[in-house]
Amino acid sequence: MNETQLRDLVPAVIGVLVRRGAAFASAEDAVQEALLKALESWPGDPPRDPMGWLVTVAWRKFLDARRAESSRTAREFAVDSAAVTGPAYGMDDSLWLYFLCAHPSLSPGSAVALTLRAVGGLTTRQIARAHLVPEATMAQRISRAKRTVADVPLDRPGSLETVLRVLYLVFNEGYGGDVELAVEAIRLTRQLASLSDDPEVAGLLALMLLHHSRRASRTDASGRLVPLAEQDRARWDTALIAEGVGVLQAALARDRLGQYQAQAAIAALHADAASAAETDWVQIVEWYDELLAIADSPVVRLNRAVALGEAEGPLVGLAELDRLDARLPRHTAARAHLVEAAGDLASAARWYAEAADLATSVPERDHLIRQAARLRQESAGRANRQQE
Amino acid sequence: MAKYLMLKHYRGAPAAPNDVPMDQWTPDELAAHLKYMDDFAERLEQTGEFVSGQALSPQGTWVRAGGEGEPPVVDGPFAETKDLIAGWMIIDVESYDRAVELAGELSDAPGAGGKPIREWLELRPFLDDSADLTE
Numbered sequence: 001m002n003e004t005q006l007r008d009l010v011p012a013v014i015g016v017l018v019r020r021g022a023a024f025a026s027a028e029d030a031v032q033e034a035l036l037k038a039l040e041s042w043p044g045d046p047p048r049d050p051m052g053w054l055v056t057v058a059w060r061k062f063l064d065a066r067r068a069e070s071s072r073t074a075r076e077f078a079v080d081s082a083a084v085t086g087p088a089y090g091m092d093d094s095l096w097l098y099f100l101c102a103h104p105s106l107s108p109g110s111a112v113a114l115t116l117r118a119v120g121g122l123t124t125r126q127i128a129r130a131h132l133v134p135e136a137t138m139a140q141r142i143s144r145a146k147r148t149v150a151d152v153p154l155d156r157p158g159s160l161e162t163v164l165r166v167l168y169l170v171f172n173e174g175y176g177g178d179v180e181l182a183v184e185a186i187r188l189t190r191q192l193a194s195l196s197d198d199p200e201v202a203g204l205l206a207l208m209l210l211h212h213s214r215r216a217s218r219t220d221a222s223g224r225l226v227p228l229a230e231q232d233r234a235r236w237d238t239a240l241i242a243e244g245v246g247v248l249q250a251a252l253a254r255d256r257l258g259q260y261q262a263q264a265a266i267a268a269l270h271a272d273a274a275s276a277a278e279t280d281w282v283q284i285v286e287w288y289d290e291l292l293a294i295a296d297s298p299v300v301r302l303n304r305a306v307a308l309g310e311a312e313g314p315l316v317g318l319a320e321l322d323r324l325d326a327r328l329p330r331h332t333a334a335r336a337h338l339v340e341a342a343g344d345l346a347s348a349a350r351w352y353a354e355a356a357d358l359a360t361s362v363p364e365r366d367h368l369i370r371q372a373a374r375l376r377q378e379s380a381g382r383a384n385r386q387q388e
Numbered sequence: 389m390a391k392y393l394m395l396k397h398y399r400g401a402p403a404a405p406n407d408v409p410m411d412q413w414t415p416d417e418l419a420a421h422l423k424y425m426d427d428f429a430e431r432l433e434q435t436g437e438f439v440s441g442q443a444l445s446p447q448g449t450w451v452r453a454g455g456e457g458e459p460p461v462v463d464g465p466f467a468e469t470k471d472l473i474a475g476w477m478i479i480d481v482e483s484y485d486r487a488v489e490l491a492g493e494l495s496d497a498p499g500a501g502g503k504p505i506r507e508w509l510e511l512r513p514f515l516d517d518s519a520d521l522t523e
Contacts, residue, residue: 222422222423222426223426349411352411353409353411356411357445357446357447358445358447359445360445362443365443365445366418366422369410369411369418370415370418370419372411373410373411373412373413373414373415373417373418374415376411376412377414377415
């Protein structure tokens with residue numbers, strides 16, 4: 001059993017402890033300790049029943065902590081070991097844990113951290129490294145999150161929608177510490193898909209798989225960002241694409257469309273095109289219309305404007321863009337792209353330079369500056385040719 | 389070993405001899421510049437002198453307290469600042485002289501026309517938190 005398989009057991013183990021009467025925060029602490037112990041002793045001495053082993057050790061850790069606490073306060077030992085009943089590890093417990101970690105009372109950042117720890121079984125150190133913050137900082141964030149959900153009754157979980165948003169956030173925070181968050185998000189979403197029966201969970205899983213399939217081609221050897229149209233499609237992971245498309249088709253067949261299925265459908269159309277030129281932009285615009293009908297947002301409208309520019313010409317795209325708030329992230333970059341497609345290279349260069357100033361990451365900034373430089377060179381060349 | 393902060397400025401520093409805005413370079417000039425910076429950081433990692441580095445967005449905002457019961461006062465996003473920091477690199481080196489040498493090298497990164505920018509970098513020593521226990 002590897003570390004990842006081990007982590008898969010975490011939500012169920014926490015669930016068992018909670019059902020036996022442990023508070024969520026203490027159960028979670030106990031399971032973390034049991035995990036550390038497992039990582040230490042399993043390689044030399046693997047247990048026959050990993051789940052049972054974890055439950056036993058975690059429960060013992062929990063009792064130890066309770067004893068230490070109660071002797072300090074000189075109170076009666078409240079939890080009776082004899083009250084422990086049979087194993088009966090249920091799927092419902094794990095599902096409940098997903099909902100708890102995505103509870104609406106938590107900020108998105110806290111929900112992500114708590115999910116990675118309680119559902120993902122990552123250590124605080126791993127989560128801190130993945131987020132590039134000191135371990136003590138992350139420990140504080142997690143314990144604050146645990147205090148926030150301490151009084152959440154078990155019968156009133158958050159919504160599945162929130163759970164999916166949290167998993168989507170984990171996927172988007174694709175930092176690479178010793179845990180790759182995109183991979184972790186896919187693992188957790190797979191697990192959630194096996195626990196629940198909702199086409200949107202499948203939709204999110206398909207979306208992640210399809211995006212992840214392009215990962216190797218998204219940057220070149222020197223770390224440069226490569227835009228979708230210029231990516232080497234031979235480097236796309238066809239196995240992940242096939243799986244993503246399969247998961248998506250099964251979800252769509254159930255005829256309960258949601259925003260993640262619609263987004264995955266757009267990603268699938270990109271994955272399906274043999275070259276950028278062969279992309280079915282008309283159908284992509286149709287899916288954006290579906291997406292707008294389900295979940296209207298300025299960001300979706302911006303993406304739709306770009307797709308519209310591809311399907312019906314840059315001027316149509318620009319007209320659509322003019323109707324949107326210019327302060328939207330990537331609005332200026334989208335304008336630069338469409339102005340270039342419309343043939344005005346000198347203005348496009350200026351828009352790219354402005355977009356570079358607004359960029360939120362170094363690769364994105366470098367990419368936009370490079371576009372500006374390329375267009376200045378091309379428009380200067382064009383002007384020279386006209387003079388001759 | 390002592391830590392130094394090397395600050396690059398968007399503006400505020402004296403003009404560099406080769407002072408051409410980045411978006412007016414050619415793509416090849418940009419590539420050469422970025423490679424120079426990457427190679428520089430990588431070489432300092434090899435020598436054990438690199439601590440951290442980060443680029444900053446030009447979107448800075450000035451903020452100050454607004455007084456009791458009032459929200460903070462925000463000037464920006466386009467504050468009329470004389471100085472705007474573009475990024476930093478922290479190095480941990482044996483001596484001030486070595487820090488100056490490295491800053492000079494970084495300032496020499498190629499820019500427009502493939503010629504060195506010779507931009508001014510600000511070099512600031514770290515104040516140490518730890519008490520000096522050496523006798």
